[in-house]
Every structure is written in C-alpha cells, then in structure tokens.
Amino acid sequence: MTAANGRASTTGSGSAGRTAADAGTTRGRAADGAPAGRGPVDDTVAAVVRQWQAVHPHIDTAPMEIIGRINRCAALLQQAEDAPLRRAGLTRPEFDVLGALRRTGHELTPGEIARETFSSGAAVTKRLKQLSERGLIERHGDTRDRRVAHVHLTDAGRDLIDRIQPEQLSYERIALSGLDGDGQQDLAALLGELLIQLEGRLGAPRG
Amino acid sequence: MTAANGRASTTGSGSAGRTAADAGTTRGRAADGAPAGRGPVDDTVAAVVRQWQAVHPHIDTAPMEIIGRINRCAALLQQAEDAPLRRAGLTRPEFDVLGALRRTGHELTPGEIARETFSSGAAVTKRLKQLSERGLIERHGDTRDRRVAHVHLTDAGRDLIDRIQPEQLSYERIALSGLDGDGQQDLAALLGELLIQLEGRLGAPRG
DNA sequence: AGCAGGTGTTTTACTTGTAAAAGATATGCG
DNA sequence: CGCATATCTTTTACAAGTAAAACACCTGCT
Numbered sequence: 001m002t003a004a005n006g007r008a009s010t011t012g013s014g015s016a017g018r019t020a021a022d023a024g025t026t027r028g029r030a031a032d033g034a035p036a037g038r039g040p041v042d043d044t045v046a047a048v049v050r051q052w053q054a055v056h057p058h059i060d061t062a063p064m065e066i067i068g069r070i071n072r073c074a075a076l077l078q079q080a081e082d083a084p085l086r087r088a089g090l091t092r093p094e095f096d097v098l099g100a101l102r103r104t105g106h107e108l109t110p111g112e113i114a115r116e117t118f119s120s121g122a123a124v125t126k127r128l129k130q131l132s133e134r135g136l137i138e139r140h141g142d143t144r145d146r147r148v149a150h151v152h153l154t155d156a157g158r159d160l161i162d163r164i165q166p167e168q169l170s171y172e173r174i175a176l177s178g179l180d181g182d183g184q185q186d187l188a189a190l191l192g193e194l195l196i197q198l199e200g201r202l203g204a205p206r207g
Numbered sequence: 208m209t210a211a212n213g214r215a216s217t218t219g220s221g222s223a224g225r226t227a228a229d230a231g232t233t234r235g236r237a238a239d240g241a242p243a244g245r246g247p248v249d250d251t252v253a254a255v256v257r258q259w260q261a262v263h264p265h266i267d268t269a270p271m272e273i274i275g276r277i278n279r280c281a282a283l284l285q286q287a288e289d290a291p292l293r294r295a296g297l298t299r300p301e302f303d304v305l306g307a308l309r310r311t312g313h314e315l316t317p318g319e320i321a322r323e324t325f326s327s328g329a330a331v332t333k334r335l336k337q338l339s340e341r342g343l344i345e346r347h348g349d350t351r352d353r354r355v356a357h358v359h360l361t362d363a364g365r366d367l368i369d370r371i372q373p374e375q376l377s378y379e380r381i382a383l384s385g386l387d388g389d390g391q392q393d394l395a396a397l398l399g400e401l402l403i404q405l406e407g408r409l410g411a412p413r414g
Numbered sequence: 415a416g417c418a419g420g421t422g423t424t425t426t427a428c429t430t431g432t433a434a435a436a437g438a439t440a441t442g443c444g
Numbered sequence: 445c446g447c448a449t450a451t452c453t454t455t456t457a458c459a460a461g462t463a464a465a466a467c468a469c470c471t472g473c474t
Contacts, residue, residue, distance in 0.1 A: 043402040051310040063379030066391060067284055069398035074281040075325065076405040077274055091430090103258040111452060118282060123431060125454055147439045147452045172270030178404025179397070184273060187397040190390055191276035195250040197385025198283040300460090318422055330461060332424055354422045354469045 045069050080175050084167045088160065093119065095168075097127050098136060098153065098161040107150040109142075136160060252276050287382050291374045295367065300326065302375075304334050305343065305360065305368040314357040316349075343367060 045068040049061045078092070085095050100116040101108055108116065114124045128151060131137045136157030142148040153161070176184060252275040256268045285299070292302050307323040308315055315323065321331045335358060338344045343364030349355040360368070383391060 041403050041407075043399050043406060045402065046399065048310065051312075055310055055312060059373070059376065060380070061376075062391060062395070063376055063383055065395040066383055066398065067288070067379050069395065069402050070277055070281050070284065072325075073398060073402055073405060074277050076402075077277065080405075081274070093430090103255065103262055105258075105262060109452080110454090118279075120432065121453065122433080122455085126430075145440065145452085147437095149453075166266070169266065169268075169270055172274050173267070175405065176270055176273055176401070178407075179401050183397055183400065184269060186393065187401065188269070188272040188276065190386070190394040190397065191273065191280060192250050192253065193390065194383070194386050194394065195252065195276050195280055195283075196248050198280060198287075198382065199250060200248075200385075298460090316422075317424090327462065328423065329425080329463080333460070352422085352470065354467095356423075 043069065043072075045072055077172075077175055081168065081171060084164060084171050088164050090160075090164070093117065093123070094127055094131060095161075095164070097124070097131060098157055099165065101137065101151065101153045102158065102161045102165070107152045109148050109150060111148075113151065131157070250276070250279075252279055284379075284382055288375065288378060291371060291378050295371050297367075297371070300324065300330065301334055301338060302368075302371070304331070304338060305364055306372065308344070308358065308360045309365065309368045309372070314359045316355050316357060318355075320358065338364070 045065060048068065049064055052059060052061055052064070082092065085092060090098075096117040096119075097113055100113055104116070110124050110128060111121060113128070114121045117124070128137065128139065132139060135154055137151050138154055139149045139151045142150060179187065252272060255275065256271055259266060259268055259271070289299060292299060297305075303324040303326075304320055307320055311323070317331050317335060318328060320335070321328045324331070335344065335346065339346060342361055344358050345361055346356045346358045349357060386394065
C-alpha cells in the first residue's frame with residue numbers, strides 16, 4: 001500500500017492555505033463562476049504563487065500555476081482513488097497491471113506490462129510475483145524464445161478487475177463532479193493537447 | 208533520487224501508443240489545431256480509453272480522460288523537472304523543503320514544513336537531517352517549548368535555491384511551450400477550479 | 415503539586431521502488 | 445560454427461516513504 005507517493009511540487013511548491021485575495025486567475029471561465037457570495041476561493045497553489053511573487057516580484061510564475069496544480073490534483077486524486085482499491089487489497093500499481101491485461105485482452109510479457117504501465121521492469125517483476133501468489137495472474141514461458149514469459153489473468157483476477165474497475169470509475173466521477181460537463185470536456189482536451197506535446201518531447205519515441 | 212515515483216494510472220491505465228484513429232477528443236479547442244498534415248495525433252491516454260471501450264462498450268470513460276491525463280502529465284513533467292534538480296544533487300522533496308523556507312521568508316518548524324510540502328512528519332525529519340548534513344539548513348530548538356525546532360536556510364542553502372529555482376521555472380516554461388498562451392491560461396484556470404473542489408472535499412479543512 | 419491527555423518530533427520496522435549487475439537466451443556475422 | 449553483442453527478465457544492494465510506536469515535553473484540571 002506504501003510507496004503510493006503523492007508528490008505535489010512545482011519549483012518549490014507546497015503551500016499554506018492562508019491569505020485570501022485573488023491573483024493568478026484568468027479570463028474566460030475562472031473563479032468567477034460563483035453567483036454572488038463570498039470572496040473568490042483560493043486553491044493552495046495560488047497561495048504559493050503569491051508567496052513567490054512577494055519574494056521575487058519579477059518572476060513569471062505561469063508555469064507553477066499549471067504544473068503545481070497538475071501535481072497537486074494528481075496527489076489529491078490518488079488519495080481518493082486509493083480508497084476503492086484499498087478495500088480490495090490492491091495497490092494502484094498492481095491494479096494497473098491487472099488493468100493492462102484486461103483491456104488489451106490478451107497475454108502480455110513482463111516487458112510489455114512494464115511499457116503499458118510506465119514502470120521499470122524490476123518493479124513489474126515484483127508485482128507479478130505478488131499477483132501470482134494471490135492467484136490473480138499466471139505465467140508460462142514462451143516456447144520459441146525462452147527468455148520471455150507470458151502473463152495472463154486467472155478467472156479470479158479477471159473477476160476482481162471487472163468488479164473493481166467500475167467502482168473506481170464511479171469514484172473518479174464523483175471526484176470530478178465539482179467541474180461541470182463543459183469544464184470537464186475542456187479540461188480533458190487541454191490536457192490531451194499538452195500530453196501529446198510532452199509525450200512527443202519527453203516520452204520515448206515508442207514506435 | 209529514488210522514490211520519485213511517476214505514477215500514471217487511471218482506473219487501470221498505462222497505455223500502448225499504437226492505433227491511430229480519433230476517439231475521445233472534444234469540441235472547442237482540441238487536437239485539430241494542426242494546419243493540415245497527418246491524421247490527428249493521439250496521446251497515450253486516448254489509446255487506453257479506446258481499449259477499455261472495446262472491452263466494455265457501455266462504460267463512461269470521461270473520468271479516465273481527465274484523471275489519466277493528469278497523472279500521466281504529472282509523471283512526464285516530473286521526469287523533465289528532475290533534470291535541473293539532479294544537476295544540483297537535490298531530490299524534488301528536498302527542493303520543496305528549501306522552497307518552502309525561501310518563499311515563506313522565515314523559519315519554519317518541521318511540522319510546518321510537513322504541511323507546506325504535503326508530506327508526512329517522518330519524511331520531513333529524514334530530509335531535514337540530510338539537508339543539514341549538507342549545510343543547506345540549520346536548526347535550533349524553541350526556547351519556550353522545547354519540543355519544537357526551528358529550521359532556517361543557511362547562506363549556502365539560500366544561494367542554492369535562488370540559483371536553481373529560476374532554472375526550474377525555465378525548464379517548466381519550456382515543457383509547457385507546446386500550449387499557446389490562451390491554452391495555458393485556460394488550463395491553469397480549469398485546474399484551479401478543480402483543485403478548489405478537491406481541496407475542499409479531500410484536503411484537510413486546513414484553517 | 416501531580417497527573418491525564420495532547421502535541422511536536424523522531425525512531426522503528428517494513429514495503430516498495432530504483433539502478434545496475436547478473437542470468438539466460440537469441441542472433442548476426444566473419 | 446562460434447563468438448560478440450543485444451534482448452528479456454530477475455536479482456541485488458540500497459534509498460526513501462509510511463504507519464505506528466516511542467519520546468519528550470506542554471497544559472489544564474483537580
């Protein structure tokens with residue numbers, strides 16, 4: 001259950017949560033969607049940004065407002081998402097292995113699983129050992145190339161992922177429900193755009 | 208340098224990177240910004256989503272398209288961001304500690320640092336030990352309440368963070384440069400909205 | 415005063431991840 | 445054929461993180 005980190009930084013991020021004013025918000029849809037009421041709510045990243053600006057009045061903090069928020073959202077969502085998995089006694093990385101096997105619909109080699117789940121081969125080896133001890137997956141060697149193994153879900157593994165995955169999706173839907181439908185679509189599209197750039201640039205060529 | 212994870216999952220995420228078509232994109236601004244050329248590029252999350260839809264034709268994959276992308280972006284950005292820090296021999300969590308001290312402008316107790324950086328007290332204890340062994344911070348006990356310690360940057364620590372933080376920001380700016388100015392502002396605003404909801408719901412009350 | 419209970423920090427025991435090396439095969443080329 | 449080199453997976457040694465317990469110290473109440 002451990003090592004489910006929860007990073008949150010951006011250029012020295014973290015945050016407090018005090019203060020009140022308004023600062024790095026934008027035009028279009030922003031923090032002004034609220035009917036009338038109480039002053040603009042502030043996320044923790046905005047507070048951090050303000051602190052940095054007080055220290056270095058001239059810096060351009062735009063990157064922090066995106067990257068800091070991505071990291072912080074990832075951390076908070078992971079905490080929330082972990083709940084359904086915890087109940088099933090699975091870690092997220094383990095869940096990802098089962099998910100990869102389920103959604104591809106066929107056997108995978110450890111190397112393929114590593115690529116599918118963006119983890120190191122060594123980490124996958126460990127996870128596979130545990131998952132097979134729990135009877136959720138099985139492995140057998142390739143007959144042609146005896147270096148490679150093939151991994152597949154057992155019936156139990158398949159049942160488990162099929163039971164948990166919908167719970168997981170529901171959980172996520174609730175977590176995102178603070179954003180309306182349009183907001184969600186816009187956010188997904190923007191993140192997709194960014195991701196394409198990042199994967200092209202930083203991600204492996206991955207033919 | 209270790210334990211700088213790099214999670215990427217959403218409900219059994221991970222991804223391949225094959226396939227080509229188009230699927231879960233949205234209206235408004237999307238993957239159609241390219242002048243003419245080659246078919247719509249696809250991020251890895253879109254491919255995963257398609258795989259799931261092939262397996263369970265009726266599921267609503269909307270949450271995956273946001274959360275999966277947030278996680279994947281976070282993982283890729285962290286890799287990239289780590290570069291400048293690595294050169295300085297700092298891990299991200301260590302950098303966050305220095306950043307918190309620098310941006311608040313005053314001494315912090317270990318507990319405050321833990322809150323600022325969203326980490327556990329135990330983790331902070333370890334980081335402080337290392338940072339002080341490297342001469343970047345110093346600590347002294349509170350005279351009133353001898354349980355508490357006060358931590359402050361040394362001159363060396365301050366010089367280090369002041370040198371690295373701008374590099375870090377530049378790095379981040381480049382990483383985000385695939386998105387135009389409007390896209391960045393919209394993204395920051397939407398993430399801020401989401402974050403406010405998440406922090407209100409999942410984050411500690413944090414008065 | 416004296417103690418029950420709370421708070422700030424560190425320690426302990428253990429889990430998991432990583433990098434690099436080791437194993438075990440495959441493959442290509444002279 | 446036979447070796448050098450590349451590939452797939454696992455092992456090894458080690459670095460952090462976590463939860464829970466241990467410490468050390470305050471505070472308030474009787």
